[in-house]
Amino acid sequence: MNSQTEPRCASAAVPLEIAAARADFPILRTRIHGKPLIYLDNAATTQKPEAVIEAEAEYYRCINANIHRGVHALSQRATDAYEGARHKVRRFINAGADAEIIFVRGTTEAINLVAQGFAQPRLRAGDEIVVSALEHHSNIVPWQMACRSTGAVLRVAPVDDTGAFDLDAFAALLNGRTRLVAVTHLSNALGTIAPVRRIVELAHAHDVPVLLDGAQAVTHLPVDVRALDCDFYAFSAHKLYGPTGIGVLYGKTRHLEEITPCQGGGDMIRSVSFETTEFNELPCRLEAGTPHIAGAIALGAALDYVSAIGLDRIAAHEHALLRYATQAVADIPGLTVVGTAADKAGILSFTLDDIHPHDIGTILDDCGVAIRAGHHCAMPLMSRLGLAGTARASFALYNTIEDIDGLVAGIRRVRAMFWS
Ligand code: 7TS
Numbered sequence: 001m002n003s004q005t006e007p008r009c010a011s012a013a014v015p016l017e018i019a020a021a022r023a024d025f026p027i028l029r030t031r032i033h034g035k036p037l038i039y040l041d042n043a044a045t046t047q048k049p050e051a052v053i054e055a056e057a058e059y060y061r062c063i064n065a066n067i068h069r070g071v072h073a074l075s076q077r078a079t080d081a082y083e084g085a086r087h088k089v090r091r092f093i094n095a096g097a098d099a100e101i102i103f104v105r106g107t108t109e110a111i112n113l114v115a116q117g118f119a120q121p122r123l124r125a126g127d128e129i130v131v132s133a134l135e136h137h138s139n140i141v142p143w144q145m146a147c148r149s150t151g152a153v154l155r156v157a158p159v160d161d162t163g164a165f166d167l168d169a170f171a172a173l174l175n176g177r178t179r180l181v182a183v184t185h186l187s188n189a190l191g192t193i194a195p196v197r198r199i200v201e202l203a204h205a206h207d208v209p210v211l212l213d214g215a216q217a218v219t220h221l222p223v224d225v226r227a228l229d230c231d232f233y234a235f236s237a238h239k240l241y242g243p244t245g246i247g248v249l250y251g252k253t254r255h256l257e258e259i260t261p262c263q264g265g266g267d268m269i270r271s272v273s274f275e276t277t278e279f280n281e282l283p284c285r286l287e288a289g290t291p292h293i294a295g296a297i298a299l300g301a302a303l304d305y306v307s308a309i310g311l312d313r314i315a316a317h318e319h320a321l322l323r324y325a326t327q328a329v330a331d332i333p334g335l336t337v338v339g340t341a342a343d344k345a346g347i348l349s350f351t352l353d354d355i356h357p358h359d360i361g362t363i364l365d366d367c368g369v370a371i372r373a374g375h376h377c378a379m380p381l382m383s384r385l386g387l388a389g390t391a392r393a394s395f396a397l398y399n400t401i402e403d404i405d406g407l408v409a410g411i412r413r414v415r416a417m418f419w420s
Pocket of ligand 1: 043044045106107108109136138139184186187188189213214215216236372376377
């Protein structure tokens with residue numbers, strides 16, 4: 001495993017070779033209810049290419065040892081591979097240093113770490129945290145918990161009826177009591193891309209740090225944390241063709257140094273006595289206990305895989321799919337696309353007359369089409385839009401026009417079953 005290998009970057013102008021890419025994902029050969037799988041639930045989790053599955057297996061087969069603590073060769077190899085993965089993450093999101101990459105279980109854990117270790121110790125009664133109406137519960141509840149224990153207040157930047165982020169209303173919420181802004185880069189329920197560069201500028205004008213929830217964005221858009229100038233960026237490997245149980249908190253060094261560790265234990269200490277403990281340096285300081293070594297290495301393999309194809313090429317492909325799908329569903333009677341912001345990516349949410357989204361999902365499943373149905377862990381957003389839930393198709397690099405045609409045929413079948 002060579003952490004120094006530069007990924008082959010491909011240009012967006014060269015279309016993605018879908019057939020070749022699909023062959024990399026063994027699960028796409030699965031049949032569901034006797035039909036070929038059409039997997040359109042990528043916002044929940046993406047499928048994994050052979051290279052990722054193999055990287056994780058190879059770790060256990062050939063390198064398995066604990067890291068940062070063994071003098072023996074195998075432990076050194078495991079440490080090199082784990083730290084090599086950290087370096088790949090740094091390059092992937094263009095962070096300033098490897099130590100700014102903290103391995104966590106996923107987006108949810110990353111946000112909780114910032115809420116408990118960074119925000120909570122600083123919050124006083126009457127302070128404010130700003131989120132947006134687009135947020136996943138993972139970027140609401142941790143802030144609510146921090147507010148509840150400190151007397152701080154959660155403020156919510158609204159969206160318009162298309163699901164677009166209201167930048168003016170957001171700017172009006174910032175004031176001398178604002179302590180932190182936490183917004184999604186890309187909405188998992190609607191696909192809206194938030195104007196994060198402007199959000200960061202506006203917040204920084206008030207000296208307010210910004211956490212971006214990149215769980216969805218990182219798989220659909222090239223992300224450059226230094227260009228965005230965000231203070232924290234959180235994402236999960238499993239939505240980026242990597243394994244579950246591993247994710248990343250990026251933070252600017254000076255902010256990460258201010259985080260009070262929420263977990264104590266091995267690896268995060270420099271010295272321990274019964275009287276006191278001196279904490280380790282970053283990144284180990286925030287990675288207590290044996291981490292998901294195999295997961296981090298497999299995440300590195302996922303980043304190599306995605307980088308070799310090129311995120312701009314993936315983005316162009318998914319954009320073409322979204323455009324095709326949006327047009328294809330436009331003439332289905334009773335179908336309403338939910339989330340029509342000008343800037344959106346990768347996700348098509350819809351309702352079909354008053355048919356319950358779970359019924360849509362169940363009938364589509366019978367056709368071999370996997371989508372998600374419900375509130376998408378964004379209940380406040382659903383309330384804002386006056387809906388109990390939607391049906392959601394979400395795209396990945398291996399989806400095809402034929403997948404969309406299968407989705408549309410399935411939706412027509414749902415209609416026919418309900419209105420025959
Ligand atoms: N933030 C966003 C924007 C998400 O889409 C998700 C997961 C999370 C946070 C939480 O990520 P985790 O890996 O820590 O669980 N979103 C979805 C979804 O849309 N369907 O299933 C999970």
